[in-house]
Amino acid sequence: MLLLNRELAILEFNRRVLAQAALANIPVLERLRYLTIVSANLDEFFEVRMAPHMAALRDALPGSGEAARLKLELQRIGGAVRELLQAQCRVYTEELRAALGDQKIAILGHVDRDAAQQDWVRQYFVKEVKPLLSATLIDPRHPFPKVANKSLNFILRLQPKKKGAVPVESVLAVIKIPRALPRVIRLPAKVSQGRQVFVLLSSVLRSNLSILLPEHHVLDCAQFRLTRDSDLWVRDDDQTDLRQALNSQLHTRQFGMPVRLEVNAQCSRALARLLLQQFELPACALYRMDAPLNLVRLQQVLDLAEPGKHRFKPYEPGWTPALQRKESMWSQLARRDVLLHHPYESFEPVLQLLREAADDKHVLQIQQTIYRAGLHSEVMDLLCKAARRGKEVTVVFELMARFDEAVNIAWAEQLEKLGGQVLYGLPGMKTHCKMLLITRREKKQWRHYAHISTGNYNVSTTRSYTDLGFLTSHPEFCADIQAMFVALRQHQDAPALKHLVNAPQHLRQTLLSHLVEVSAQARRGREARVLLKLNALTDEGLIAALVDAAQAGAQVDLIVRGACLLPPGLPELTERVRVRSIIGRFLEHSRVYHMVAGEQVWTYLSSADGMARNLDRRVELAWPLLDPVLRQRVYDEVLTPYLLDGEDAWAQGPDGRYQAVKGVYPSAQQALMRKHAGARKKDV
Structure with a gap:
């Protein structure tokens, strides 16, 4: 096409x-x-x-x-x-x-x-x-x-x-x-x-x-x-x-x-x-x-x-109600996984996890990827503090993060001087995945705690970009993340992972195989749906699979902030494809891949966009939401409001031009700000 x-x-x-x-x-x-x-x-x-x-x-x-x-x-x-x-x-x-x-x-x-x-x-x-x-x-x-x-x-x-x-x-x-x-x-x-x-x-x-x-x-x-x-x-x-x-x-x-x-x-x-x-x-x-x-x-x-x-009235992100401020992060993450939705919820729990790791004598190792840390970075300050205190701190810096190269080089040199180990990822590929893994000694055994995210470890952007972060101590998730760090250390391809899906090895094929199943179920007359939220959609292979799913009878809804090369509404080709873009107070940055094929439902959060460079030439991660409650939350909070937005939404036409959408439903961003502000008041 x-x-x-x-x-x-x-x-x-x-x-x-x-x-x-x-x-x-x-x-x-x-x-x-x-x-x-x-x-x-x-x-x-x-x-x-x-x-x-x-x-x-x-x-x-x-x-x-x-x-x-x-x-x-x-x-x-x-x-x-x-x-x-x-x-x-x-x-x-x-x-x-x-x-x-x-x-x-x-x-x-x-x-x-x-x-x-x-x-x-x-x-x-x-x-x-x-x-x-x-x-x-x-x-x-x-x-x-x-x-x-x-x-x-x-x-x-x-x-x-x-x-x-x-x-x-x-x-x-x-x-x-x-x-x-x-x-x-x-x-x-x-x-x-x-x-x-x-x-x-x-x-x-x-x-x-x-x-x-x-x-x-x-x-x-x-x-x-x-x-x-x-x-x-x-x-x-x-x-x-x-x-x-x-x-x-x-x-x-x-x-x-x-x-x-x-x-x-x-x-x-x-x-x-x-x-x-x-x-x-x-x-x-x-x-x-x-x-x-x-x-x-x-x-x-x-x-x-x-x-x-x-100026806009200041918006102060609140502490997530899923965590208690005064209880240790270790005990809370041992009980449950936590989903953070920025900027409506604060990035503070991630910083708190790093603070506890830097100060805790039982923490042996901290491993993290850094794509854009920022010139003034509390994340990097805490990693440097942990290195000074004798922790094994390993950071994979992406030195080729465009226009942030000099800042990342400066942080890498500072961490190295303090005894931290600095890595630069795989030859010829940018390390774009965002992951943090902490290893702690508990009751004579090692336990891991992790954070993975759709966005950068830059505290300032967590207040102006919409992103999703995931805190977990799930043993198999943590084992997958550890395998990723081992591969980055040894300049090797990561092995097949249990739950996480990595690029460039497996993410493209995983998404395409799910879309093939969506198309198959649509042809059988069963429920078939694709709902993606991305920054950009430009990859020809992924677009072809989406068009095939739409022609098979699946409803395809794409929420793409930036460039989308798939023209919707073409007769007998993309009539079942709708593309919209949200431009509001915050920059939409979270990536969600939601696919329904009959009784099967897949919801992945990811650092990767629908672009060839993300799928083929970068180290990326996508992770499934296994908890049905968290999966439903993402559907209700991160996807549905954007499909209904009647204030900040733009609809793409077949010629690639966009028209502003004026509907009865409010701005998704404004609604989420009110929702989380109300949740904070109840929590108080």
């Missing part, structure tokens, strides 16, 4: 995120946050997704059919990007700035500032900005300076102020803006007229060029921002010292292959053409912005502004 285009599906997801910025019922600073998320996503889209396309075009033989095909594809994707950018600029200039103004929050350009504000900005420029700036004149002895990835720069055409009858030729200059300078500056109250007033660094510089360049007339000026290929690639033969190989690449990441050139809307054709030639980019790589070039930097407004009613 014909799959949807992946790049266009990613851009369609960002269109849904942008729609949040246009909602008048969302606090205005949160709307601004959604706007910046779109820009951050587009940056990564070009750094990672578009870079291979650009490289292929550069390598293609000029004038060949392949070159023509690639150019046409880039133009198609570029057209969708421009459509999204136009909508984004429109939301910012026509809606958000007015909405901010209604709340006495202003982002002022030069023409908007009164005399007192202009004077303050001028003094700020002279004192704080000018000492760090210099213009590089471009001539045969001074070539065009190296431009770092996503840095802000100005290009100018200048004419020296020299007296005489003979005209002086104009010259080019480039001003590189240091990253150390704040991109957003809040004006003091004395010149703000009772408002919260902000100015952008680019506006501060543009309005004070005469101070920076007193010897020149500015004939032409434009801001530009270059996006480069930022994906890291390490050969398999570098795995002997992966950390060193990555460290060497991190230093050069800022100067990868150029893939996108952004300029302000007023940039002249001459300067735009010059920049394209300088960076050897085709015309389709040029993007004009009728808004600040780097809208991501407006996140600083959120940090500098007084939140008040302009």
Whole structure:
């Protein structure tokens, strides 16, 4: 069957995120946050997704059919990007700035500032900005300076102020803006007229060029921002010292292959053409912005502004009612398995388990995988504490976690210095599974306690991402996890596991075999249902099996936050497939595979999405919910509300475009917040 285009599906997801910025019922600073998320996503889209396309075009033989095909594809994707950018600029200039103004929050350009504000900005420029700036004149002895990835720069055409009858030729200059300078500056109250007033660094510089360049007339000026290929690639033969190989690449990441050139809307054709030639980019790589070039930097407004009613009301995750705060985690997990639903329930029980493990003299060993720990990590602090106290601490770090490589390397080095054992997973594969195993001596025997999760061990994201965590002392589950750690230590494939299903060895085949059974039962006229909740669905084999199940008569419901390449609603092909996406306050991140075939019901939670990279090129885990009570809870709390959501849901059409769903049922996220807040009150 014909799959949807992946790049266009990613851009369609960002269109849904942008729609949040246009909602008048969302606090205005949160709307601004959604706007910046779109820009951050587009940056990564070009750094990672578009870079291979650009490289292929550069390598293609000029004038060949392949070159023509690639150019046409880039133009198609570029057209969708421009459509999204136009909508984004429109939301910012026509809606958000007015909405901010209604709340006495202003982002002022030069023409908007009164005399007192202009004077303050001028003094700020002279004192704080000018000492760090210099213009590089471009001539045969001074070539065009190296431009770092996503840095802000100005290009100018200048004419020296020299007296005489003979005209002086104009010259080019480039001003590189240091990253150390704040991109957003809040004006003091004395010149703000009772408002919260902000100015952008680019506006501060543009309005004070005469101070920076007193010897020149500015004939032409434009801001530009270059996006480069930022994906890291390490050969398999570098795995002997992966950390060193990555460290060497991190230093050069800022100067990868150029893939996108952004300029302000007023940039002249001459300067735009010059920049394209300088960076050897085709015309389709040029993007004009009728808004600040780097809208991501407006996140600083959120940090500098007084939140008040302009942000979401703080939501404090509660302690799960399945556990008692004052009782040891050992005794409680010995009695029952515990399911945690973040961010509605706190990540604190996982931290508490680690705290007890670090302090308990009976704990011998702690093993854990780390994909994204974060710069400030209580999880890593506790693992370091355990290592200092003599515990056997082994951590499998994924050093290739995109854009978190440097942070993970730093934590790995710190843990190693304290005596912990650091591993980097299997050659050529990312370790994406999230698992923790603690070994404790109890009554002259060893007992294991485990945590596995759909999300990262990053405490900050557990408050803004929806994820599912599972705490257990189930001997067979723990034995499976131990087998996974042994395989990672010894660089071997994990053996067949009792309950857990691992990738790349078994997860794909397990899911496909279940879907085959779903199709078989559907053809017999028995109950057949597939309900998946994922971040992305792009794997052709999995999609083919889902289409087969739908054609056999099974109802297939897909809750996919991001890119879904399966077009629903195609006559005689995917009529029984429904695809919806939830875009709300929290980022949907949990993965659930729920399949019904007659009397058989399978419900797996997993770290893996429906993507080839997850199923074939990563170390992943999926685990079944054996407890029928927990299985029903996931169905009732994590799946059903999202199928009924009438506020935050979008329905996908056969063409891959989404339409907002307006129904009678409330937002699933809001309903879950109320539900868990009510449960906490009852518990108190």
